[in-house]
Amino acid sequence: MQSERIILGIDPGTAIMGFGLISVKGSKMEMIFMHELILTKYPNHETKLKYIFEKTLALIDEYHPDEVALEAPFFGKNVQSMLKLGRAQGVAMAASLYRDVPITEYSPKKIKMAITGNGNASKEQVAGMLKNLLNLKEFPTKYLDASDGLAVAVCHYFNSSSVSTEKSYTGWDSFLKQNPERLK
Numbered sequence: 571m572q573s574e575r576i577i578l579g580i581d582p583g584t585a586i587m588g589f590g591l592i593s594v595k596g597s598k599m600e601m602i603f604m605h606e607l608i609l610t611k612y613p614n615h616e617t618k619l620k621y622i623f624e625k626t627l628a629l630i631d632e633y634h635p636d637e638v639a640l641e642a643p644f645f646g647k648n649v650q651s652m653l654k655l656g657r658a659q660g661v662a663m664a665a666s667l668y669r670d671v672p673i674t675e676y677s678p679k680k681i682k683m684a685i686t687g688n689g690n691a692s693k694e695q696v697a698g699m700l701k702n703l704l705n706l707k708e709f710p711t712k713y714l715d716a717s718d719g720l721a722v723a724v725c726h727y728f729n730s731s732s733v734s735t736e737k738s739y740t741g742w743d744s745f746l747k748q749n750p751e752r753l754k
Contacts, residue, residue, distance in 0.1 A: 573595070581721075622661045623662075637674065640663060641678060642659065680725065684724070696718065
């Protein structure tokens with residue numbers, strides 16, 4: 571009997587947080603669920619962070635993923651946007667670590683490369699390839715942030731069988747050992 575492995579992929583955002591869950595049995599991968607959390611309706615950044623934390627905990631409690639994979643913030647020119655995006659990612663990481671679920675970060679280029687073979691692929695190209703990989707007729711959502719969350723989970727599956735240079739944490743102690751500069 572093959573054991574099932576569940577991977578939660580998260581595309582953190584301050585307007586929309588996308589997430590996708592996949593199940594892996596042997597070499598067979600299936601989508602369990604994908605959706606998004608629309609955050610534009612919340613009045614301030616702090617409230618958005620609270621909902622990201624709560625939604626991540628709720629997903630973990632409902633689906634019991636074995637691992638969580640997150641898209642790392644990309645380096646842009648707008649420092650305020652980077653700060654907000656980093657906070658959103660940090661809150662999702664904290665929720666995962668709070669439930670003792672190991673996390674791994676992937677750069678946007680690495681995710682696109684894993685799914686399409688092109689690190690500069692568009693969101694539409696990534697979504698199209700995911701439909702093929704997972705044998706989906708349609709996506710259950712119109713938001714590409716949700717398919718980005720699903721792409722993170724699939725990227726993690728593709729990279730988990732090989733030696734990865736991405737950062738992976740099994741808990742707070744592991745996170746702090748690998749990031750001593752973040753301890754103040």
